[in-house]
Amino acid sequence: MQILKATGLKKHYRVRGETVEAVKNLSLSCAAGEVVAFLGANGAGKTTTLKMLTGLVRPDAGTVEVCGEDPNRDPKALRQIGAVLEGNRNLYWKLSVQENLEYFGVLKGLNHRQARSRAAELLQRFGLTEKKNTLVFQLSRGMQQKLAIALSVIHQPRLLLLDEPTLGLDVEATLGIKSMVMELAEQGQAILLTTHQLDVAQELSTRVVIMRQGEILTEKPTGELIAEYSGQSYTIQFAGELDTLQQHKLRSLPVNVQEDRLLYFGSPAGLYEVLDVLRPLDIRHLEPTIADLTDIFLHLQKGALHV
Numbered sequence: 001m002q003i004l005k006a007t008g009l010k011k012h013y014r015v016r017g018e019t020v021e022a023v024k025n026l027s028l029s030c031a032a033g034e035v036v037a038f039l040g041a042n043g044a045g046k047t048t049t050l051k052m053l054t055g056l057v058r059p060d061a062g063t064v065e066v067c068g069e070d071p072n073r074d075p076k077a078l079r080q081i082g083a084v085l086e087g088n089r090n091l092y093w094k095l096s097v098q099e100n101l102e103y104f105g106v107l108k109g110l111n112h113r114q115a116r117s118r119a120a121e122l123l124q125r126f127g128l129t130e131k132k133n134t135l136v137f138q139l140s141r142g143m144q145q146k147l148a149i150a151l152s153v154i155h156q157p158r159l160l161l162l163d164e165p166t167l168g169l170d171v172e173a174t175l176g177i178k179s180m181v182m183e184l185a186e187q188g189q190a191i192l193l194t195t196h197q198l199d200v201a202q203e204l205s206t207r208v209v210i211m212r213q214g215e216i217l218t219e220k221p222t223g224e225l226i227a228e229y230s231g232q233s234y235t236i237q238f239a240g241e242l243d244t245l246q247q248h249k250l251r252s253l254p255v256n257v258q259e260d261r262l263l264y265f266g267s268p269a270g271l272y273e274v275l276d277v278l279r280p281l282d283i284r285h286l287e288p289t290i291a292d293l294t295d296i297f298l299h300l301q302k303g304a305l306h307v
């Protein structure tokens with residue numbers, strides 16, 4: 001079931017007499033149970049898009065529907081959206097975990113009894129019960145982030161927007177957030193997630209949407225995107241340093257260079273051109289590689305630069 005449907009979104013800003021087209025023409029959807037990784041380099045237009053989805057920024061053109069209602073026209077549609085957009089700012093630091101949950105539950109329209117029972121359910125489900133009486137400012141960053149996500153779903157919204165949910169968290173806390181996101185998706189939550197941590201995006205997402213300069217560059221199911229590139233990527237390990245001419249030539253070829261190795265995307269025939277550029281460096285190793293989302297993202301960004 002489609003929960004989010006945004007069509008033809010556009011937004012420009014005027015900065016010192018100049019026009020910045022932050023979002024040029026963007027259509028986006030998210031179904032129940034789907035985790036969509038919404039990716040793009042800094043300035044691609046992700047935050048502006050999220051703000052248009054939540055009614056914080058009015059689009060110049062286009063429509064947003066969340067469960068069939070437009071949050072820019074009908075504030076009731078906002079009840080279907082949970083969002084953790086800016087770190088932990090939505091937490092009350094001097095209240096306990098449980099008090100925060102109950103308080104937000106009531107704020108989101110639950111009565112006291114409902115808020116208390118929903119708080120108990122979320123505390124248990126997300127391993128926060130032990131901390132229920134701890135004041136928020138005494139929690140670790142990972143716990144605060146878990147709580148922020150729990151608060152955003154207290155009123156059981158159909159769509160959850162997560163902006164960089166694992167930013168700055170250690171390995172264990174990241175694992176905790178990842179399993180929380182997976183559990184929410186399994187229970188039918190539609191989740192749109194922005195992150196620059198592409199390993200996290202790869203692990204969590206069912207679909208990837210990559211934005212570049214206000215437009216969608218690629219949109220595909222994550223597994224399909226990875227499979228597509230995995231059949232045609234090779235790692236070449238070489239000895240020695242690339243000279244300036246080699247670096248220049250490689251820039252126009254479908255390769256990502258990383259110190260003493262490079263990742264090539266393309267047909268086996270195209271490999272010869274790359275090996276030619278590398279000559280006379282010693283080729284230590286050449287093997288087919290399973291591409292990950294980081295490789296693919298860099299490759300697509302590079303490809304777009306040469307269009």
Ligand SMILES: Nc1ncnc2c1ncn2[C@@H]1O[C@H](COP(=O)(O)OP(=O)(O)OP(=O)(O)O)[C@@H](O)[C@H]1O
Nearest residue numbers: 013015020022040041042043044045046047048049
């Ligand atoms: N309030 C604003 N006023 C003027 N320009 C803005 C404003 N907000 C964003 N922009 C510009 O719009 C473009 C898109 O920015 P946006 O923050 O949406 O990108 P982003 O993909 O979220 O980037 P990041 O990954 O760095 O958060 C950028 O060029 C940015 O400078």
